[in-house]
Amino acid sequence: MVVFMIVGKAEPLYELEYGRQQGEGLDDVAYLHEFILYSSLDMINNAALWSNSATFLRVVDKFNYLSVSAYASQGGKIFLLLHPGKSEDAVRTFFVEAHELYVKYLMNPFANADDPIVSPHFNAHMRNLAKKI
Amino acid sequence: MSERKVPIRASILDKPLIRPKTEVSLSSFAFLFSEIVQYSQTRVSSIADLEKKLETLGYSIGQKLIEMISCRDRATKRETRLVGMLQYVSNVLWKHLFGKAADNLERSMENEDEYMIHENSPVTNTFVSVPADMGHLNCAAFIAGIIAGALDSARFNAKVTAHLVESETGIDRTIFLVKFAPEVISRE
Numbered sequence: 001m002v003v004f005m006i007v008g009k010a011e012p013l014y015e016l017e018y019g020r021q022q023g024e025g026l027d028d029v030a031y032l033h034e035f036i037l038y039s040s041l042d043m044i045n046n047a048a049l050w051s052n053s054a055t056f057l058r059v060v061d062k063f064n065y066l067s068v069s070a071y072a073s074q075g076g077k078i079f080l081l082l083h084p085g086k087s088e089d090a091v092r093t094f095f096v097e098a099h100e101l102y103v104k105y106l107m108n109p110f111a112n113a114d115d116p117i118v119s120p121h122f123n124a125h126m127r128n129l130a131k132k133i
Numbered sequence: 134m135s136e137r138k139v140p141i142r143a144s145i146l147d148k149p150l151i152r153p154k155t156e157v158s159l160s161s162f163a164f165l166f167s168e169i170v171q172y173s174q175t176r177v178s179s180i181a182d183l184e185k186k187l188e189t190l191g192y193s194i195g196q197k198l199i200e201m202i203s204c205r206d207r208a209t210k211r212e213t214r215l216v217g218m219l220q221y222v223s224n225v226l227w228k229h230l231f232g233k234a235a236d237n238l239e240r241s242m243e244n245e246d247e248y249m250i251h252e253n254s255p256v257t258n259t260f261v262s263v264p265a266d267m268g269h270l271n272c273a274a275f276i277a278g279i280i281a282g283a284l285d286s287a288r289f290n291a292k293v294t295a296h297l298v299e300s301e302t303g304i305d306r307t308i309f310l311v312k313f314a315p316e317v318i319s320r321e
Contacts, residue, residue, distance in 0.1 A: 074203035
């Protein structure tokens with residue numbers, strides 16, 4: 001069960017939840033996941049983004065058994081992944097592929113860099129990527 | 134209820150991003166750019182608006198360009214310092230756009246937050262002759278927009294303007310004045 005988010009400067013551009021098991025309650029768990037991601041975002045924006053000059057920021061926050069990994073692109077977009085302790089290499093590969101998919105989406109001249117991503121194609125490809133972790 | 138099958142078309146997301154470096158011919162760019170300027174000219178009422186329109190076009194290009202280049206180069210590091218970012222713009226971005234690095238990058242003496250990128254003859258201006266009634270129109274506003282888009286996207290908010298400097302030796306240089314926002318300076 002992983003939650004992936006792409007955040008621009010002002011607002012989240014994309015969110016994906018993958019692999020929810022049967023029996024997990026719907027609403028409150030989803031809000032909790034979002035809350036964890038947003039609070040880790042505060043930490044990243046104030047500290048890690050400017051002190052660490054790497055793109056892959058590794059695990060930036062932990063909550064119970066879940067950890068938040070982050071990846072920052074040169075273009076100021078932050079990729080967040082909430083996961084139950086996956087291997088670092090798998091997460092890094094996922095981020096790199098997600099970044100490439102995002103850039104391909106951006107190459108569309110009608111796509112604004114600041115707008116949320118609503119393309120169903122993008123969603124489908126992202127689900128395929130999430131399946132692989 | 135019958136289901137309508139949606140034909141599967143290859144989308145832009147299926148095509149490979151990493152391509153061998155291709156070059157675009159100068160004449161096709163010049164043609165396209167001249168059409169862009171003429172198109173914008175009919176839709177604005179003043180020179181400042183025309184420059185603003187070119188700058189806006191460049192801005193969206195800059196935002197996407199910086200993402201694409203950092204992804205294509207498979208960068209594992211990114212620029213977090215101001216000077217490093219400017220060098221990234223004047224070297225990497227410039228090489229990608231124009232095939233060469235910018236001619237010069239310097240810091241302004243008077244103001245702490247201003248930097249200048251020099252470019253001897255930007256491709257946007259080489260084929261443009263400005264009529265007398267247009268006065269100080271500078272089509273390099275397009276390139277200024279690209280720089281501004283790239284810097285803003287990387288969270289180094291800046292205002293970029295293009296200025297033409299005539300020198301005695303006969304070579305007219307274009308200077309891109311980059312003025313950073315106060316929060317960027319205070320972050321340094």
